[in-house]
Amino acid sequence: MVRWPSVARKAHKWLSLIIGVQALFWVVSGLYMTAVHIDIIHGDHLVRTPVAEPISMVGLVDPAVILKTAGGAQSLRLDQQLGQPVYIVSQKEGRSLFDARSGEKLPLIDEAGARQRAEQIYAGDGGVREMELLYEIPGEIRGRPAPIWRVQFEGLWRPTLYIAPQTGELVAKRHDLWRTFDFVWMFHIMDYETRDNVNNLLLKIATWMMVVTSLTGAWLLLYSFRRKRRVRKAAA
Amino acid sequence: MFLIRRLHKWFGLVLGLQFLLWSISGAAMALIDHRKVAGEESIVHSTPSPTPAGVLSLAQVAQAVGQPISQIELRPLQDAWVYAATTPSGVQLVDPVDGRRIVIDDARAKTLAVAAFNGTAPVTSVSRVDKPTLETRDFALPAWRVEFADKEKTTLILNAVTGEVAGAKTNTWRLWDFFWMIHIMDYTDRQSFNHPLIIIIATGCLWLALSGFIMLFSAFRRQDFAYIHDGIEWLQRRR
Incomplete structure (x- = not known):
């Protein structure tokens, strides 16, 4: 018999091992980009x-x-x-x-x-x-x-x-806030060369791996809160 | 470690859905070709015709405009040329040869859009936009919105004052824009990613990711890597 909680836990664990560092980069860079207003970034x-001053056309x-x-x-x-x-x-x-x-x-x-x-x-x-x-x-x-x-x-x-x-x-x-934005943007879109290709293969692979990791995490949640309910039932 | 595990679990329960939505919308945007989203391929940049002979003098332009001028530009508008004068009440276009005022009405907007459109499909609608919409939120208003009957439902946005093609919106963009909305959590204007909601949720997700990362260090045992170890040994033996 397949023990699904164990499968979910193993999948989540191993996927996290691969994508964990990048997930952290995504959240940290995302947080920076949201927290510092874009008008400040633009300088x-x-x-x-x-001031638009009229030009004298004479001469x-x-x-x-x-x-x-x-x-x-x-x-x-x-x-x-x-x-x-x-x-x-x-x-x-x-x-x-x-x-x-x-x-x-x-x-x-x-x-x-x-x-x-x-x-x-x-x-x-x-x-x-x-x-x-x-x-x-x-x-x-x-x-x-x-x-x-x-x-x-x-x-x-x-x-x-x-x-x-x-x-x-x-x-x-x-200014340095712009430079930091540009730097974290590079990590966010994983284009370490030109920092502008949001369709690069590495990003495509990593993002979909992140989707699967998140999904296995959600799956794990189904098992993570069960024990307490049982305990309560037993107590009752 | 017990605390970290609990934190991860509860943050996962509360914030997990948004984390998942960020993952999915990010992954979707990575798949959608950004050149198509930007609409670059929908617009052809015609080579400008040579400047017309006998363009008006500055004094004649000033007279035609009849207002103080802070800037004058002589520039191509598709196959013709215009004088664009910046006045206190905005930009005014003047024909550079006869000095007549040029107004970008719906017929003119349509002609300009057809000339700039990289395709052969006919125009389905021409409408004026005075208030920001999802499609025109990044452009100066008023604008003309010219929609074509191609597969992408390409829509060119033209500045209603200067006649310049400000941008193109396609079905690819519309799809991308939906994921962008999910990603930046601005569900009404789809414009700002600097609002309290996203900052608070992102801060929470930082703890979710960080606690998960810390757990990685204790989640693995030596035997977990036994398969990898065995595989390497097997490879070495084969050599």
Whole structure:
């Protein structure tokens, strides 16, 4: 005769041995992601909301002129940076910045320009701690074009802004809570390489194993509370 | 160890169902192709036509818009181009050649959606969305919702102000979204995973998992591994 409680216990025990550590990772990472609000993770508190100030069109070069200078433009935008009117032009080969008064293409933003822009955007208290023009894109902003200015600020959880030298725009904001989220997310979806493939084979196997483990646990529950009832019956 | 066992048992009884639901919904989402969920394959990105000759000057755009402007963008909208001017009352589209105002009405939304749809199925419905729905919760509103008659019931969501295709929702997404709701325990909006209920249950499940993990150390006896040991010995002998 098959002793079902023993089968359930054995199945639950052995499955747990295999999946137990990952189950713990799932719960811990899940708890972190729920407990720290996603707006904080995104670093919304690190930057000021830009005030939309009207642009004076007087003395500005027209879009038609910029289009002629920058051949094959895919789009073009008139904006203001540090109080100066600029055109941001998208082309197949990338994006670039034009002076809207002279119509000339501007060189890559230098350290002073990147620092000024970062300080204007940053909403925290501390000042700039370190700046570097990176030619290799770090993992925390994977997929962005190089080179890029990394501006690290003083303050809690190492706040960092990334400024594109091509356009002077803010590309990303990072801090240690984001970095921790990214790290636990890697464990949650078990993609240890690119951290973005939620359909990887390892995850599929592990999650279904977890389903079976949970089910055998539920099965075990059926036997786990029986003894007391019997004792009570016997006492009665 | 007795206490740990009791904790595991009672936490299992109280929280086990949610733990099981997390396992099942997680496993289901791992199976559903995320590219299909994101709707990337439903949208074709047409190569933009060259910029039109004789685009309006800044002064002419400002005159056509008639409001203070904080940003002007000249960009493609499917096979045509538009000026998009950001004003205090929102974005306004202007034809870059004749300066006429462009409004994204239902007919225009339909044309734009058909051009952007990666398929041949006809449109079944075009409707305007002013209040957030499950499908449009992540997009700026108002929006146009254009549904197609393909197998996936692909629905393109277009920004009703700018005409841009904001995203695509398919039956694959709808299925995924159900499991997502179960997973994040936000049964009304399916949006937030930062609410007290999920944090409390997850904290409880941490104890469930932790007590189970601790029990692993005492759950096995030497003889449990005898089979493995025997197997290894057998393999060694064969060599």
